[in-house]
Amino acid sequence: MKIEVKKLISLGKYTGSFLFDYPIPEDLCVIPLCKLGNGAKVKAEYEIYDDDTVGVMLTVNYKITGKCSYCLCDAEKEVNFTSDLLFVPEKDDENYFYDGFNIDLKTAVDDAILISQPQILLCKEDCEGIAADKEND
Ligand SMILES: [Zn+2]
Numbered sequence: 001m002k003i004e005v006k007k008l009i010s011l012g013k014y015t016g017s018f019l020f021d022y023p024i025p026e027d028l029c030v031i032p033l034c035k036l037g038n039g040a041k042v043k044a045e046y047e048i049y050d051d052d053t054v055g056v057m058l059t060v061n062y063k064i065t066g067k068c069s070y071c072l073c074d075a076e077k078e079v080n081f082t083s084d085l086l087f088v089p090e091k092d093d094e095n096y097f098y099d100g101f102n103i104d105l106k107t108a109v110d111d112a113i114l115i116s117q118p119q120i121l122l123c124k125e126d127c128e129g130i131a132a133d134k135e136n137d
Pocket residue numbers: 068069070071072073122123124127128129
């Protein structure tokens with residue numbers, strides 16, 4: 001998942017967008033008893049600025065499948081997550097660094113997949129879990 005910044009500048013393409021299919025590494029899933037789908041759809045809309053910083057609107061779309069965290073039934077959920085990022089050719093604490101030539105989106109996409117995951121997966125919004133009997137008096 002690369003954006004060839006120098007090449008795009010030489011072509012005069014200062015804005016544009018790319019679509020990628022990203023096979024999600026298994027260890028990116030942080031929800032117990034769940035898997036992330038085979039691949040994420042990644043969309044990157046970029047804008048290259050005069051100072052060689054590059055704004056990227058990153059959208060990731062993927063599916064979580066597995067067991068409901070409350071009742072253990074099969075469950076799935078589709079996630080759509082957009083983040084607004086800045087890639088800079090000089091390191092700082094707030095933005096993503098790139099070498100001034102090419103942006104590799106992998107780290108940013110992995111981050112987006114990690115932070116967009118819910119803590120738990122539910123089969124339905126109001127799942128009451130295995131012990132749905134009224135225990136609270
Ligand atoms: Zn459930």
